[in-house]
Amino acid sequence: MAPTYEIERLLLSQPSTRTVAGVDEVGRGAWAGPVLVCAVVTDLSEPPAGLTDSKQISEAKRGPLAAELAEWAAGVGYGEAGHREIDTLGMTEALRRAARRALEALPVRPDAVILDGKHDYIGAPWPVRLEVKGDAASISVAAASVLAKVRRDAYMASLGCDEYGFAENAGYPSPAHQEALARLGPTQHHRLSWSYLDELPQWRHLKHHRDPLVGEGQVSLFG
Numbered sequence: 001m002a003p004t005y006e007i008e009r010l011l012l013s014q015p016s017t018r019t020v021a022g023v024d025e026v027g028r029g030a031w032a033g034p035v036l037v038c039a040v041v042t043d044l045s046e047p048p049a050g051l052t053d054s055k056q057i058s059e060a061k062r063g064p065l066a067a068e069l070a071e072w073a074a075g076v077g078y079g080e081a082g083h084r085e086i087d088t089l090g091m092t093e094a095l096r097r098a099a100r101r102a103l104e105a106l107p108v109r110p111d112a113v114i115l116d117g118k119h120d121y122i123g124a125p126w127p128v129r130l131e132v133k134g135d136a137a138s139i140s141v142a143a144a145s146v147l148a149k150v151r152r153d154a155y156m157a158s159l160g161c162d163e164y165g166f167a168e169n170a171g172y173p174s175p176a177h178q179e180a181l182a183r184l185g186p187t188q189h190h191r192l193s194w195s196y197l198d199e200l201p202q203w204r205h206l207k208h209h210r211d212p213l214v215g216e217g218q219v220s221l222f223g
Helices: 004-013 059-072 082-091 091-104 138-159 175-184 196-199 201-206
Strands: 020-026 035-041 077-082 112-116 128-131
Touching: 004 020, 004 112, 004 128, 004 175, 020 091, 059 091, 059 138, 077 082, 077 091, 077 138, 082 091, 112 138, 128 175, 196 201
Parallel strands: 020 112, 112 128
Antiparallel strands: 020 035, 035 077
8 A cells, every 4th residue: 555644634633733744764773884864744745656665665766766755845854873873872862863863954843743663762842653664654754764765775885895785785784794794893884882793702892882871782683
């Protein structure tokens, strides 16, 4: 099913709500690079054809669609938190900061936010409507998911690091990425607080030990 404006219209039916932003993130589960959040505001017009959850769109189609979405949207804002911020603060706080940066980058301050997922990592002062699989249900969230993925994928490809395959895996733990890590160790773009380093004895000494009072740990994904 294609996303609709049902959620947006429901929120806009409230007297205090004039502008709704759809928000989605990409890069949460990667081992390298930033987490990136995109916020999108629309005028409730018909979106470009083919819009849906970015994971359901082929790489060949995502780029052209993102270009159309950037022209079509009434407002687009991006925010990111880099790997060092993630190492220092933990993913939840890094996501919160990236999301607020994205919302503050919009040309108009939204009165309500539709956030993909089941955890509110944004918080006050924005009223947040959580929507599991929101990128498949809401047009503004779907647009944010496509724009976020295309922007972050392009950035990760621009880093080079050919042995690690960032142009293909965008910093996620693909087999090629894991093999390069074991052989060469982490790059300057890797998140050094993550537990994959616990399983690489020769590189374990590089691990960043975060203040336990700040942020939260990450489960192991290596193997």
